[in-house]
Amino acid sequence: MLKNISQFFKSEKLPPVLLMYGEEDFLLDQAYDTLISKLCPDEVSRYDADFVDADEKSINEVIIAAESFPFTSSKRVVVVKNFHKYFSGVVSKKKQESSPLNSYLKSPSETTVLILKASVEKLKGLSVSLNNPSKKSQAEKTIKNAKFPYGEILREYEWIEFPKVYESDFPRWAIAKIKKAGKEISSEAAQLLTAHVNPVLRELNNEVDKLLLFCKDKDEITVDDINELVGSSRKHNVFELQKSIGQRNLPKSLDILENMLSTDRQEMLILTMLTRYFTTLWKLIEASYNESNQYKIAGAVRVAPFFVPEYLAALRKYRYDEIDNAFFALAEADETLKTTSTDSIYVMQKMLIKIMDR
Numbered sequence: 406m407l408k409n410i411s412q413f414f415k416s417e418k419l420p421p422v423l424l425m426y427g428e429e430d431f432l433l434d435q436a437y438d439t440l441i442s443k444l445c446p447d448e449v450s451r452y453d454a455d456f457v458d459a460d461e462k463s464i465n466e467v468i469i470a471a472e473s474f475p476f477t478s479s480k481r482v483v484v485v486k487n488f489h490k491y492f493s494g495v496v497s498k499k500k501q502e503s504s505p506l507n508s509y510l511k512s513p514s515e516t517t518v519l520i521l522k523a524s525v526e527k528l529k530g531l532s533v534s535l536n537n538p539s540k541k542s543q544a545e546k547t548i549k550n551a552k553f554p555y556g557e558i559l560r561e562y563e564w565i566e567f568p569k570v571y572e573s574d575f576p577r578w579a580i581a582k583i584k585k586a587g588k589e590i591s592s593e594a595a596q597l598l599t600a601h602v603n604p605v606l607r608e609l610n611n612e613v614d615k616l617l618l619f620c621k622d623k624d625e626i627t628v629d630d631i632n633e634l635v636g637s638s639r640k641h642n643v644f645e646l647q648k649s650i651g652q653r654n655l656p657k658s659l660d661i662l663e664n665m666l667s668t669d670r671q672e673m674l675i676l677t678m679l680t681r682y683f684t685t686l687w688k689l690i691e692a693s694y695n696e697s698n699q700y701k702i703a704g705a706v707r708v709a710p711f712f713v714p715e716y717l718a719a720l721r722k723y724r725y726d727e728i729d730n731a732f733f734a735l736a737e738a739d740e741t742l743k744t745t746s747t748d749s750i751y752v753m754q755k756m757l758i759k760i761m762d763r
Contacts, residue, residue: 406532407565410436414443419480420563421513424488424555426523427567431607436565437522444482444518454482459490468505471517481517488521492554501553510557525555532566570606573707575599578606582613583626590626592709593644597631600643600678641665643678650679651719655761659754666750675753676739683731689720690728727760734759 407413413423423440427433445454453475457467467485475481491506501507513519528551534544548559558564570578576595583590590598598616602609619634620626632642641664649657665671685706692705703710723731738756741747 410439422519422562424521424558424564426525428569429567432567450478453478456484459487464491465505468509471519484520486522489523496553533568572604579613586617594628594631647682653722653761658757672749680735686728731760
């Protein structure tokens, strides 16, 4: 198993077969582009590259291409898109034994790199499980019992999975990408950035790229930079609204809300962030009961450690049933905004009153 695509090139002798799969298409495509740029760095090397789609060519044609010798390069590169479609049904023992791929996997060409891009639902989360001590044995069992051709590939050759990056991990992902670019960003700024993005990693990547260009002359990216980029103000943004709600300060919350909605249509952003906020408070009930360490609590509810005191203070302001009621108020506002023409400011004000008014 490869943890990242750079490991593919760790030895002078390149692996003859590589399986690439996973839910996160953006990361898979990114790794694939890196792979091809290194394997086929110029036009000459492209003469020894075959790009095949399982919808258009048979597995037999793939193997013929893989067994062909390169003309101008030291390696032939054969890429198969939608590889899973060759083996989508039940593969009988007879079909496995007669498959040209079966013979090829027993003795792959030393002058070919065969890259298989696939969607394999049954192998979802395998890489994560292998790195988890409590799930490793089950993952190893999955590899051992995997059907043809995946069992053979997983056991004998290289493979890399791109598990889904969930929305809760977006701030961490953005921080890592920005740090790789040689800059720093605060956790609060990263959360504010991701709050303005649809829960799609490819979109987040594009926004981070724009942010890096916007802050090209700065070493550290702040909340003010995010506000300037997305059009919010320092005093009237979703984090300040969240903070005032946590303090159960209704007048201040209404003031922030009105200012936010007067300059931009941010209703969905507000609903998304407040739903996430009260979900965190709900998780915090159990986490704070079982643990007192701030960093362990932060890990349990998946927030930055320096936010924990603020969340704990908010938890003291709201009873369990009031947190539950907040979800109903948020859902009601969401439904009203989507199905009626009622003034959005009125709908959002009514929601805040329902959440905070005793």
